[in-house]
Amino acid sequence: MNTDTKILRKINNYQPRGGLGHTAKLILSLSAVNHLQVKKHMERVALLSEQTAKRQKKDDKAAFFSGLLHDVGKILLPYKLFDGHNINPEEYSEVKRHAIAAYMAMEDKHLFTALCAGLHHNLYNKGYGLKTNDFPASLSPATIKKVLDIAMIISICDFVDAFTHRDTKILDGSDKKSPKLRKMLQEKYPNEFQTIETVLQVNKDLCL
Numbered sequence: 404m405n406t407d408t409k410i411l412r413k414i415n416n417y418q419p420r421g422g423l424g425h426t427a428k429l430i431l432s433l434s435a436v437n438h439l440q441v442k443k444h445m446e447r448v449a450l451l452s453e454q455t456a457k458r459q460k461k462d463d464k465a466a467f468f469s470g471l472l473h474d475v476g477k478i479l480l481p482y483k484l485f486d487g488h489n490i491n492p493e494e495y496s497e498v499k500r501h502a503i504a505a506y507m508a509m510e511d512k513h514l515f516t517a518l519c520a521g522l523h524h525n526l527y528n529k530g531y532g533l534k535t536n537d538f539p540a541s542l543s544p545a546t547i548k549k550v551l552d553i554a555m556i557i558s559i560c561d562f563v564d565a566f567t568h569r570d571t572k573i574l575d576g577s578d579k580k581s582p583k584l585r586k587m588l589q590e591k592y593p594n595e596f597q598t599i600e601t602v603l604q605v606n607k608d609l610c611l
């Protein structure tokens with residue numbers, strides 16, 4: 404079964420509330436028009452995140468959809484930013500807008516997914532995007548903890564997928580081809596030893 408079929412089958416099986424399934428399918432269709440590489444990346448991150456959450460006994464459905472839509476902000480940006488060329492610092496500033504753009508696009512319809520998307524580049528040193536201070540005041544401590552847990556899984560899966568698949572050099576360290584992926588992850592996420600190990604194992608097992 405190819406990845407596209409696997410993804411659509413999972414969307415149907417999960418039957419998410421609040422129209423999240425429809426949003427996910429719409430975003431996949433839209434991203435296929437000009438941002439095919441972004442679409443493929445989001446699909447792989449969804450599968451990695453889902454399986455990582457499952458192995459850590461966390462909410463695999465939330466991880467799947469938040470992973471699937473984490474870079475939705477990129478499809479609002481020019482496709483040339485993601486065409487494989489080595490981008491310059493100005494272009495990188497533009498790329499950085501995708502995290503907040505994703506949050507703003509989804510916050511009123513799919514808040515949990517929006518928070519994870521906004522946050523996924525702000526869980527490490529010198530990150531960017533949404534901050535926990537920006538979270539709506541109405542969120543319970545349990546929900547905030549869940550957002551942070553799932554966003555962390557997505558962030559690490561995102562880095563691993565970028566390291567293994569991405570052609571475009573985005574100046575965030577993930578483009579440096581080196582056999583030291585584990586070491587890079589440990590430096591970037593110093594308190595996430597267990598999640599790093601789980602993601603690396605899942606990445607190996609799924610062979611995406």
Ligand SMILES: [Fe+2]
Pocket residue numbers: 473474501523524561
């Ligand atoms: Fe991203």
Ligand SMILES: [Fe+2]
Pocket residue numbers: 444448473474561
């Ligand atoms: Fe990403």
